[in-house]
Amino acid sequence: MAGYNNNNEGFWKPSSASSTTDEGDVAPVFNFSTAPLAQQRMLLPIYKHKRQILYSVEKFGVTVIVGETACGKSTQIPMFLYHNGWCNNGFQIVCTQPRRIAAQTLAARVAKEVGRGPLGAEVGYTVRFADRTSELTKIIYATDGILLREATLADPLLSRYSIVIVDEAHERNLNTDALCGLLKKIRRKRPDLRIVVCSATIDAEAFLDFFISKKDVEHTRKQKKRRRWDNAEPDTQPKLSTNNLNEGCIISVDGRLHEVDVLYLGHPTSNYVRTSVETALQICKTSRNNRGCGILCFLPSASEVDEAIRMTQDHLDEFEPGLANQIIILPLYAQLPFNMQARVFRSDTPGSSRIIYSTNISETSVTVPGITHVIDSGMVKLPFFDPKNDFDRLIVVPISKASAKQRSGRAGRLQAGQCYRLYTEEYFRKKMEEATPPEILRTNLSNFILSLKALGVNNILGFDLLDLPSVDALSHGLESLFALGAIDDATALTTIGQDMSSFPTEPRISRMLLESLREECSREVAGVAGALQVQSLFLTPRGSSARRQQLQIDYEAAVGEFADNSGDHVTYANILQAYDDTHMGREECKEKYVDYVALQKVIEVRNQLLGFLKRFGRVRSLGMATSKERCDAILRCVTAGFFFNVAKLHNDGRYYTIRGTNQILVTPSSSSVFNTHGSHADYIVFCNTHDGSRGGIELTAVSAINPRWLRELAPHYWK
Numbered sequence: 001m002a003g004y005n006n007n008n009e010g011f012w013k014p015s016s017a018s019s020t021t022d023e024g025d026v027a028p029v030f031n032f033s034t035a036p037l038a039q040q041r042m043l044l045p046i047y048k049h050k051r052q053i054l055y056s057v058e059k060f061g062v063t064v065i066v067g068e069t070a071c072g073k074s075t076q077i078p079m080f081l082y083h084n085g086w087c088n089n090g091f092q093i094v095c096t097q098p099r100r101i102a103a104q105t106l107a108a109r110v111a112k113e114v115g116r117g118p119l120g121a122e123v124g125y126t127v128r129f130a131d132r133t134s135e136l137t138k139i140i141y142a143t144d145g146i147l148l149r150e151a152t153l154a155d156p157l158l159s160r161y162s163i164v165i166v167d168e169a170h171e172r173n174l175n176t177d178a179l180c181g182l183l184k185k186i187r188r189k190r191p192d193l194r195i196v197v198c199s200a201t202i203d204a205e206a207f208l209d210f211f212i213s214k215k216d217v218e219h220t221r222k223q224k225k226r227r228r229w230d231n232a233e234p235d236t237q238p239k240l241s242t243n244n245l246n247e248g249c250i251i252s253v254d255g256r257l258h259e260v261d262v263l264y265l266g267h268p269t270s271n272y273v274r275t276s277v278e279t280a281l282q283i284c285k286t287s288r289n290n291r292g293c294g295i296l297c298f299l300p301s302a303s304e305v306d307e308a309i310r311m312t313q314d315h316l317d318e319f320e321p322g323l324a325n326q327i328i329i330l331p332l333y334a335q336l337p338f339n340m341q342a343r344v345f346r347s348d349t350p351g352s353s354r355i356i357y358s359t360n361i362s363e364t365s366v367t368v369p370g371i372t373h374v375i376d377s378g379m380v381k382l383p384f385f386d387p388k389n390d391f392d393r394l395i396v397v398p399i400s401k402a403s404a405k406q407r408s409g410r411a412g413r414l415q416a417g418q419c420y421r422l423y424t425e426e427y428f429r430k431k432m433e434e435a436t437p438p439e440i441l442r443t444n445l446s447n448f449i450l451s452l453k454a455l456g457v458n459n460i461l462g463f464d465l466l467d468l469p470s471v472d473a474l475s476h477g478l479e480s481l482f483a484l485g486a487i488d489d490a491t492a493l494t495t496i497g498q499d500m501s502s503f504p505t506e507p508r509i510s511r512m513l514l515e516s517l518r519e520e521c522s523r524e525v526a527g528v529a530g531a532l533q534v535q536s537l538f539l540t541p542r543g544s545s546a547r548r549q550q551l552q553i554d555y556e557a558a559v560g561e562f563a564d565n566s567g568d569h570v571t572y573a574n575i576l577q578a579y580d581d582t583h584m585g586r587e588e589c590k591e592k593y594v595d596y597v598a599l600q601k602v603i604e605v606r607n608q609l610l611g612f613l614k615r616f617g618r619v620r621s622l623g624m625a626t627s628k629e630r631c632d633a634i635l636r637c638v639t640a641g642f643f644f645n646v647a648k649l650h651n652d653g654r655y656y657t658i659r660g661t662n663q664i665l666v667t668p669s670s671s672s673v674f675n676t677h678g679s680h681a682d683y684i685v686f687c688n689t690h691d692g693s694r695g696g697i698e699l700t701a702v703s704a705i706n707p708r709w710l711r712e713l714a715p716h717y718w719k
């Protein structure tokens, strides 16, 4: 295993006797995690700044709070404000999170800390497809996307809130940026609304400049002013007698309760998955006299998480049986069903060690109980819009310093911790970017534009944003919305666009689901939409090389049982139909090479989408239709959503996209059912792309379609 440089102590190897992981070195004086909640709260660094925060929110329109990870921003600030009257007169406080898992776990924690009633009483959450709030609720944790939708569909001035807290603002996803622009607009009409922006890793000045801009100051004919309390003693107050709602304030919260020791690799690794596994196992071997440890390891994607779990299980053979049995290995990524994600947050296995392999879903805001060690692979998978090919691509890229800080901050929340960075300290200091580029500068903007249009913003370039997107990205977004029929040729929202904007899905999927109401096959198409959320519904055959040939034969037979020769989409529908008819359990799925966990996620998403679709019309399934009718209905819906992604077979025997002048060579991936069981159709539609192993663009979720549908479904586009 590679050695680590500890920035405090020079070179150090995890297995060496001088390791600070050795419990003997650290005499626990006070056990924070078992102390009463009230005592835990008072020990958090933010507690010392309580009066400062209350004073700033009272006096200023915008307060930006920057404080170390785990100092108590997400849990304590809403409670400080609630207990000081900001929920009087029927008002509520909302705290936004970039991810649902953070909103749910924070709400659960704060409900306990407030201690009056269960989750959903005074403290609740609202995320996509789940609402745990009631008339009693005062503090709501919500995803930023949900708050945007609330402004779009129900309450453009967000008038039920006295305070909006934009938490983890550094994440700068499209929803955060749209929300910040919207809040700025709302404040011109509602100067009473207070905005609090929080993060451990933001450029506080840039956020304050954005909210308290010259335009606002001119608007109220007041002098722009700003305060900083960086260097002030905690809890001091500047002498201000009147409210200054057109001013802002930055508060810096120093310190953290528990230290996190950061260790770097001495030399770069060529295989971060293997190094992650080796590091995790080494920590388990050496840590805490077998009293168990908690390891959270960040990897870029779900497939790498699964690979790391397989590698770890293979290596457990090297452990003594007693020790191996006490190591629990868990995955955490967005494509897992909710109940599997929730397992990570239960720490009901005292004495065992837990290794959690996670994507960046748990990088910010969450507290995973029992985590003593973080392993940071230094990589993340992010969506990038490729203007050359006009496609969105998911690309594995190095993380930024801001992400590295957030990741290390997942340790040291309930006790001191360690973070193993799988890169060198020199790389961190000299080469790593300060911050991840915001989504608005790198991804497809169609959903973003649709949300803004639905909010009544017609001129996107005139809308105040933290960063302006490129003209290319904007025009691509507008073109794809026009193709979907969501906007007309004057870029005004159409009725279809209005409906699509209220969907909790991206525009292409929303359009596909809307079409399913017309084609009366919503059950099937909601299942297809669910299947597009997981990597694959089939298990990859694995086993010793001696057995591999037989496994491959079994796998192909299993796929053949479900495969439709139109390609992947109807095959997904067939698998779901088989599940509905026979309720395939875990074992049966395994025999048929169906990934049971992925199937559960697909069913979960399907049920959520069906529940949502009921608001728009009768949700039907095809029932007695012939297989041709069934196939055509499903694929017409897919084409309605994805006809931007249609390719045609050329004389050279290869597929090229047909949109625009820049036609691109694309190849159905070898894992696509279209490739293995499909007919050589002239036209295909595809939903996902990735970079092929030999260059070029590979397609997944591919099916043959009838070109006549293109003109029928979008006559305005295919003139």
Ligand SMILES: Nc1ncnc2c1ncn2[C@@H]1O[C@H](COP(=O)(O)OP(=O)(O)OP(=O)(O)O)[C@@H](O)[C@H]1O
Residues within 6 Å of the ligand: 044, 067, 068, 069, 070, 071, 072, 073, 074, 075, 076, 105, 106, 109, 199, 200, 364, 365, 366, 367, 369, 409, 412, 413, 414
């Ligand atoms: N779900 C939870 N279970 C147990 N303890 C928790 C939980 N959530 C928060 N805590 C405790 O509260 C502390 C403060 O957490 P909080 O999320 O408020 O910090 P933060 O400053 O917002 O951190 P970050 O910037 O990393 O989001 C944690 O260090 C932990 O001790």
